[in-house]
Amino acid sequence: MQVATEPTERVNGQTHADSLGARVGWLLPPLVLALYALKPLGPVKDPDAYWHVVAGEHLLQSGEFVLEDPFGAATDKVWILNQWLPEVAMQWGHAAYGLPGVAFLLCLGSLLVGLSVYAACRRRAAPLATALVLALVFVALSGSLSPRPQLVTFALAAVTTSAWLLTREDDRARWWLIPLTWLWACSHGMWFVGPVVGGIVVVGLALERRLPVRALGRLALVPALSVAAAAVTPVGPRLFTSPLQVGGVTAYISEWQRPRLADPAVLAALSLVLVVGLYLLRRRRADWIAILLALAAAAFTLTWARTVGLGAIIAAPLAAAALQELIRQPVTSAPQRERSAAGVAALLSLLLVVVAAPAVAGSPALGPNALDGALGALPDGTVVCNDQVDGGWLLLQHPGLRPTMDTRVELYSVEHIQAYLRFMAGDEGWENYPLRVGCAYAVLPRSAAVVAQMRASGRWPVTAESAGYVLMRLS
Structure with missing residues (x-):
């Protein structure tokens, strides 16, 4: 025109x-x-942003553009950067x-x-x-x-x-x-x-x-x-x-x-x-x-x-x-x-x-930040059951831990995603998910339906709790 x-x-x-x-x-x-x-200025609240930083760091260290995921505990597809x-x-x-x-x-x-x-x-x-x-x-x-x-x-x-x-x-x-x-x-x-x-x-x-x-x-x-x-x-x-x-x-x-x-x-x-x-x-x-x-x-x-x-x-x-x-x-x-x-x-x-950025974006807008000390004390390689939204935060803030879910959804099988959703909802058989992925600990929002089920089971005592999150250990 x-x-x-x-x-x-x-x-x-x-x-x-x-x-x-x-x-x-x-x-x-x-x-x-x-x-x-x-307008976009504020705390970093996109869960993807955290693992994008991790991806950039890993690439600079390894030079790998196509790799087996070294971070997640349950990913089963190739990670293509x-x-x-x-x-x-x-x-x-x-x-x-x-x-x-x-x-x-x-x-x-x-x-x-x-x-x-x-x-x-x-x-x-x-x-x-x-x-x-x-x-x-x-x-x-x-x-x-x-x-x-x-x-x-x-x-x-x-x-x-x-x-x-x-x-x-x-x-x-x-x-x-x-x-x-x-x-x-x-x-x-x-x-x-x-x-x-x-x-x-x-x-x-x-x-x-x-x-x-x-x-x-x-x-x-x-x-x-x-x-x-x-x-x-x-x-x-x-x-x-x-x-x-x-x-x-x-x-x-x-x-x-x-x-x-x-x-x-x-x-x-x-x-x-x-x-x-x-x-x-x-x-x-x-x-x-x-x-x-x-x-x-x-x-x-x-x-x-x-x-x-x-x-x-x-x-x-x-x-x-x-x-x-x-x-x-x-x-x-x-x-x-x-x-x-x-x-x-x-x-x-x-x-x-x-x-303004240091004042308004200095702290993450998601994740169990109040449990940083307790999570940092866990041994490297510990598999942690977590909320998907917090997966990228865990990858960046606690690189020694291995979360079981994050927003890199394309790296997970449909079967794993469905099992994760049933676990978070506390549906019947939720106990199978931690066994399947090998969780020794779980860090979850207190409001997650499965938390009440885990507490009632007697097998997941709370080791730390703060700011709406709980850290639980499989006994």
């Missing part, structure tokens, strides 16, 4: 550039960008500054996501429309801005979508997307989104019949070679089979469930798709690229909870351009004052994060 590039429209005898909106509108995107940097690049960065941050370092990386990553979406939208819309879309994307990402490698996917999805929309405008192949995909494939399992977006644009160009077959073939080389580049990461071809491990256990992973339509994140993402749809209905000719990308954005939004934000990001530049068409305002490139304001907002926000 094409947008104007010169401010020719007049409002009450003034050019749009002289209107009130133009005079203050440039401040809005920097304010929203500050929200991206500051297909997100190793951000995991190493998280380990460096943790080694240097502890959990505040991890919290800082979250805020930095969130800001980079915001900057990527801002750049993609601002190419096609004025500050007001850009700020609105940027805010809606933030709402759509509200459940996904956590210290995990998926932040790389969000940022690079915005960059890649914008790049392919530029290719739609000038028919130029952007070969730099190939090495970018290699970096993406070293960072997160959803690297394939980049080649998929490229393939969608090439198919759209073919349906529009405005390029010769040879030119289409040349453009198609970019996503094809991007996939080939992903095959030569340090993980090797195993990168392509790693998603199959998750496929068998998605029923037990909340983020792989279908999202609720009433969720504000879903509503925000769908509103962006709706804006694009309204624009497309007004066109006389079919804009196949926009149609296909909007359908892809809707599919990502409605299929899995973890891809709601991704759907919003893919729709964002199209929605920004559509808003410009609907409100009939011209677009100019970002003036120096706007770019400066965005840079100042980003730097000041990160400076505030640096100052």
Whole structure:
């Protein structure tokens, strides 16, 4: 979709550039960008973040990208470190500054996501429309801005979508997307989104019949070679089979469930798709690229909870351009004052994060922290029955212990997951789980249903109890 590039429209005898909106509108995107940097700041509460740090540390020590898991007591699948690049960065941050370092990386990553979406939208819309879309994307990402490698996917999805929309405008192949995909494939399992977006644009160009077959073939080389580049990461071809491990256990992973339509994140993402749809209905000719990308954005939004934000990001530049068409305002490139304001907002926000992180993120937001002393006194190699949420915390805080469950769900068999769920619920036969995994101790939330059963059995006396957790020993 094409947008104007010169401010020719007049409002009450003034050019749009002289209107009130133009005079203050440039401040809005920097304010929203500050929200991206500051809102995620807080204690590290994502259970995955802890084992990502452990993964980065183990990789730096061993150089192993595909390995038998040395940490869990009940894992039975190969651990493929297909997100190793951000995991190493998280380990460096943790080694240097502890959990505040991890919290800082979250805020930095969130800001980079915001900057990527801002750049993609601002190419096609004025500050007001850009700020609105940027805010809606933030709402759509509200459940996904956590210290995990998926932040790389969000940022690079915005960059890649914008790049392919530029290719739609000038028919130029952007070969730099190939090495970018290699970096993406070293960072997160959803690297394939980049080649998929490229393939969608090439198919759209073919349906529009405005390029010769040879030119289409040349453009198609970019996503094809991007996939080939992903095959030569340090993980090797195993990168392509790693998603199959998750496929068998998605029923037990909340983020792989279908999202609720009433969720504000879903509503925000769908509103962006709706804006694009309204624009497309007004066109006389079919804009196949926009149609296909909007359908892809809707599919990502409605299929899995973890891809709601991704759907919003893919729709964002199209929605920004559509808003410009609907409100009939011209677009100019970002003036120096706007770019400066965005840079100042980003730097000041990160400076505030640096100052505040030690106070607000110095302690973990999960795990039996009050039992650190008692857990630290257990012999190395002790197998501990635990709540899944606390598994990553145990791996990081007490590397000598071997938890029986954590959020690396793809490393566990379905049978083990089901046995763990029956154990935590205190269902009949719960006694078999500790015997099966070889637990000598159990550290569990006091509120877990099985705790009452364990106490009543007389075989699991409490050795320590504090802050809502109990440490029990098999007698």
